Amino acid sequence: MPRTQPLYKEVKQHITESLRDSKWRHGQAIPSEPLLAKRFSVSIGTVRRAVDELVAENILVRQQGRGTFVASHTRDYMLNVFFQIVGNDGRKEFPQPHLLTFKRGRADLASEELLGIKHGELVFQVQNLLLLQGEPVLVDNLCLPAKLFPDMSKNLFVNRDTSTYGLYQMRYGITVVRTVETIAAVLADARTRTLLKMPHPAAVLKITRTAYTYKDLAVDTRVRFVNTRHHHYLSLLGKR
Numbered sequence: 690m691p692r693t694q695p696l697y698k699e700v701k702q703h704i705t706e707s708l709r710d711s712k713w714r715h716g717q718a719i720p721s722e723p724l725l726a727k728r729f730s731v732s733i734g735t736v737r738r739a740v741d742e743l744v745a746e747n748i749l750v751r752q753q754g755r756g757t758f759v760a761s762h763t764r765d766y767m768l769n770v771f772f773q774i775v776g777n778d779g780r781k782e783f784p785q786p787h788l789l790t791f792k793r794g795r796a797d798l799a800s801e802e803l804l805g806i807k808h809g810e811l812v813f814q815v816q817n818l819l820l821l822q823g824e825p826v827l828v829d830n831l832c833l834p835a836k837l838f839p840d841m842s843k844n845l846f847v848n849r850d851t852s853t854y855g856l857y858q859m860r861y862g863i864t865v866v867r868t869v870e871t872i873a874a875v876l877a878d879a880r881t882r883t884l885l886k887m888p889h890p891a892a893v894l895k896i897t898r899t900a901y902t903y904k905d906l907a908v909d910t911r912v913r914f915v916n917t918r919h920h921h922y923l924s925l926l927g928k929r
Contacts, residue, residue, distance in 0.1 A: 696731060696735050697731075697735045697736075697738040697739045697742075698739070699729075700725070700729050700731055700735055700736055700739040701739035701742055701743060703729060704719070704725070704739060704740070704743060705743070705748075705903065707719075708748065708759060708864070708903070709902075709903035709904065711862055713759050714759060714862075715759045715760065715761045715762070715858050715859070715864060716758060716759060716761040717758065717759050718755070718756045718757065718758050719749065719756075719757050719758070719759065721756065722736045722737055722740065722757075725740075740757060744757070746866065746867070747760055747766075747770050747866075748760055748864075748866055759864075760864075761855070761858070762851070762852055762854040762855040762857070762858045762864070762865065763851060763852070763855060764783050764851060764852055764855070765783075766852075766855075767783075767852035767853075767854055767855065768781065768782075768783050771852075771854065771865075771868065772784070773922050773923050773924060774821070774826065774827065774915060774920050774921075774922060774923075775920060775921060775922075775923040776821070776822070776919060776920055777919055777920065777921060780822075781923075782821055782822070784819035784820060784821055784826070784827065785819065785820040785821075785823075786817045786818070786819055786820075786829075787817065787818040787819075787820060788815070788816075788817055788843070788846070788847050789816040789817060789818055789884075790814070790815065790816045791813070791814075791815050791816075791843040791846060791847075792813070792814050793811060793812070793813055793814075793835060794811070794812065794814055795809055795810070795811065795812065796810060796812040796814075796832055800812065800832045800910055803897075803899045803907060803910040804832070804833075804834055804899070804907045804909075804910055805906075805907050806834055806836075810834060810835070810836070811834075811835035811836070812832050812833060812834055812835055813831075813832070813833050813835055813838065813841050814830075814831070814832050815829075815830075815831040815832075815833075815846065816828070816829065816830050816831070817829040817831070818884055821920065824886075824919075825884055825885050825886060825916070826885070826915060826916050826919075826920055827885075827913050827914065827915050827916070828881050828884050828885065828913065828914045829911060829913050830911055830912045830913070831853070831909060831910075831911040832909065832910050832911065833908065833909040833910075834907075834908070834909075837861065837863060837908060838857070838861055845860075853909075854900070857908060857909075863902050863908055864902055864903070865900045865901065865902060865908060866901060866902055866903060867900075867901050868898050868899065868900045868901070869898065869899050869901070870896055870897065870898045871896075871897045872894060872895070872896050872897075872922065873894075873895050874892050874893070874894060874895070875892065875893060875895045875914075876890055876891070876892055876893075877890075877891045877892065877893045877914060881893060881914045885914070885916040887916055887918075891916075892917075893914045893915055893916060893917070894913075894914070894915040894917050894922060895912065895913070895914055895915075896912070896913040896914075896915065896922070897910070897911070897912050897913075898910065898911050898912075898913070899911075
């Protein structure tokens with residue numbers, strides 16, 4: 690039967706399935722390329738091409754002289770991969786979160802659609818104020834399905850010593866592998882203006898993001914409002 694995709698794509702799929710099934714957990718080294726080539730009965734070059742794509746997608750990380758590891762969603766990893774707000778002076782820093790609300794309830798229709806959940810399913814709804822250089826810059830409204838995070842609590846969320854995605858990964862074995870964002874400029878409502886210390890009227894950047902784990906399972910969705918007076922959104926496309 691003819692092959693429907695390149696051989697390296699099949700190897701990539703096998704590696705991804707092993708990651709999804711937690712055969713190799715975050716922070717652990719995957720087998721060497723020669724061992725993987727032997728396991729899948731392919732050439733080392735084929736394995737390398739598959740691994741290269743997973744590295745480019747920030748799912749695996751190569752460490753010089755040590756091997757290839759499953760990416761851990763540490764604070765630095767989150768900052769480099771998933772946080773695109775940069776100061777106008779080029780400075781990028783990990784935001785300091787300040788929890789405003791944490792509650793369990795029902796998702797609105799927009800969140801249900803983005804998360805792919807049934808009407809009436811329980812979710813956790815979290816609102817954070819994010820500070821950069823001590824000043825409020827982002828209002829972050831997060832919604833995550835309760836069924837994926839059964840013991841999530843305000844105390845657990847606030848006292849995490851890692852990023853939000855790091856909490857998902859370390860406590861629940863859920864790894865965010867990609868995000869989808871839409872960005873628009875909108876007028877800020879009164880509460881957002883107050884939280885971000887902005888005058889009336891004021892425009893903010895509205896970022897709607899949904900995060901996905903393997904097999905396109907949505908794990909959270911959020912709406913962010915960003916004060917761009919001293920900051921901007923930085924998007925880097927293509928390979929370095």
